[in-house]
Amino acid sequence: MMYHLNIWSRLIGETLAGEMVCEIDDHGLARGAFRYSQSFLEHANAFPLDPVALPLQQESFEFRHPGVAKVFEDSLPDDWGRKLLIRKHGIPRQRQNVPVLLDALGSSALGALAFSRHEKADPLFKAPSVISLSTLLDEAEKFERGETRDVEISMLLSAGSSPGGARPKALVCDEAAGTQYIAKFPSVKDMVNVVRIEAATMSLARKAGLVVPDMVLSPCGHRDVLLVERFDIVPSGRRHMISMQTLLNAEGYYVARYKQLLDMVRQFSAEPAKDSEALFRQMVFNAVIGNTDDHLKNFWMTYGVGEGWRLSPSFDLVPNIGQRDEHVLLFDLDPYNPGRDKLEKLGRSWGISLPGTVVGQVYEAVSTWREEFASHGVSADDMGRFKEIDRNLSEV
Numbered sequence: 001m002m003y004h005l006n007i008w009s010r011l012i013g014e015t016l017a018g019e020m021v022c023e024i025d026d027h028g029l030a031r032g033a034f035r036y037s038q039s040f041l042e043h044a045n046a047f048p049l050d051p052v053a054l055p056l057q058q059e060s061f062e063f064r065h066p067g068v069a070k071v072f073e074d075s076l077p078d079d080w081g082r083k084l085l086i087r088k089h090g091i092p093r094q095r096q097n098v099p100v101l102l103d104a105l106g107s108s109a110l111g112a113l114a115f116s117r118h119e120k121a122d123p124l125f126k127a128p129s130v131i132s133l134s135t136l137l138d139e140a141e142k143f144e145r146g147e148t149r150d151v152e153i154s155m156l157l158s159a160g161s162s163p164g165g166a167r168p169k170a171l172v173c174d175e176a177a178g179t180q181y182i183a184k185f186p187s188v189k190d191m192v193n194v195v196r197i198e199a200a201t202m203s204l205a206r207k208a209g210l211v212v213p214d215m216v217l218s219p220c221g222h223r224d225v226l227l228v229e230r231f232d233i234v235p236s237g238r239r240h241m242i243s244m245q246t247l248l249n250a251e252g253y254y255v256a257r258y259k260q261l262l263d264m265v266r267q268f269s270a271e272p273a274k275d276s277e278a279l280f281r282q283m284v285f286n287a288v289i290g291n292t293d294d295h296l297k298n299f300w301m302t303y304g305v306g307e308g309w310r311l312s313p314s315f316d317l318v319p320n321i322g323q324r325d326e327h328v329l330l331f332d333l334d335p336y337n338p339g340r341d342k343l344e345k346l347g348r349s350w351g352i353s354l355p356g357t358v359v360g361q362v363y364e365a366v367s368t369w370r371e372e373f374a375s376h377g378v379s380a381d382d383m384g385r386f387k388e389i390d391r392n393l394s395e396v
Contacts (some may be wrong), residue, residue: 006118214229296329
């Protein structure tokens with residue numbers, strides 16, 4: 001089966017970035033190619049969609065299975081959103097491949113890319129209003145329990161979802177303020193109030209000097225929803241997004257170090273010193289708070305007109321809810337919290353300016369974690385699961 005998609009950039013206005021073809025044989029193996037359009041190459045705001053794998057050039061790029069550039073796969077949601085996408089478009093199992101999913105995604109992806117089989121991109125995706133949060137939350141619970149017909153979750157199906165993660169979420173808009181959010185819902189599987197814990201951790205991260213999106217903790221009856229402002233939307237249009245997993249060409253089970261992310265930042269960031277310190281600060285915060293879910297899809301770079309490539313704000317910050325001791329990313333050769341002294345030593349080896357000051361600021365902020373969690377309504381029982389934060393703070 002042969003698939004053809006046009007790739008559109010909405011950095012400013014709407015520009016045909018290029019064409020993608022993908023052939024999938026009867027055994028499910030795929031090969032494909034992408035070529036930039038001449039008009040995009042000549043555009044004043046042309047930029048490489050992937051500065052590693054797709055530099056600006058006239059020649060075609062070829063890809064083996066799954067036959068699609070990884071930066072396009074970045075646009076697709078993971079488990080939760082992918083299930084919604086498949087359900088919304090009624091995609092049969094034998095056609096649940098990447099090009100079909102991208103076509104179904106259309107204009108609803110985060111970032112600047114849109115996908116279409118037609119000569120024009122679909123109209124911009126319009127997210128449901130925040131006024132509908134209670135309805136969306138009800139429908140998300142029904143969908144997660146598998147108790148629904150499409151008519152019963154029609155609003156959730158129209159809300160789309162963001163890349164990353166297996167937890168329930170949707171895209172919503174505060175029309176009065178003109179603000180677009182990712183709404184993060186509780187899961188029926190939660191043993192703790194993950195929504196309030198994440199809100200508290202994000203607030204703590206801001207106090208520790210991390211750049212995090214604005215957010216609103218919105219109670220819906222006896223439940224809570226966390227609204228996280230989208231950082232891909234700017235007044236002039238959109239920011240393009242690419243994950244560190246794509247930049248590092250990491251697939252399946254990978255072993256990666258924070259230092260490899262630093263190398264990408266220093267190679268491509270328009271402000272490498274600032275972004276290097278921001279990455280180091282997030283690494284220290286993750287170590288102390290116990291955010292062991294620090295996988296490569298939780299780190300992105302963005303590209304904006306007049307901004308160039310920048311490390312994205314930090315997001316999906318939580319303590320060790322899953323009770324997993326090992327971090328996904330290695331600090332050096334070790335997946336465990338290395339302690340304060342070794343973190344400072346890593347900072348010096350990275351060439352970070354005043355790493356001791358950065359580490360001190362993070363530790364001082366995290367030392368108030370109990371007060372911060374309590375102020376966000378996290379229960380004493382839930383806080384009792386995270387005593388390791390105190391141990392992390394005491395390790396030298």
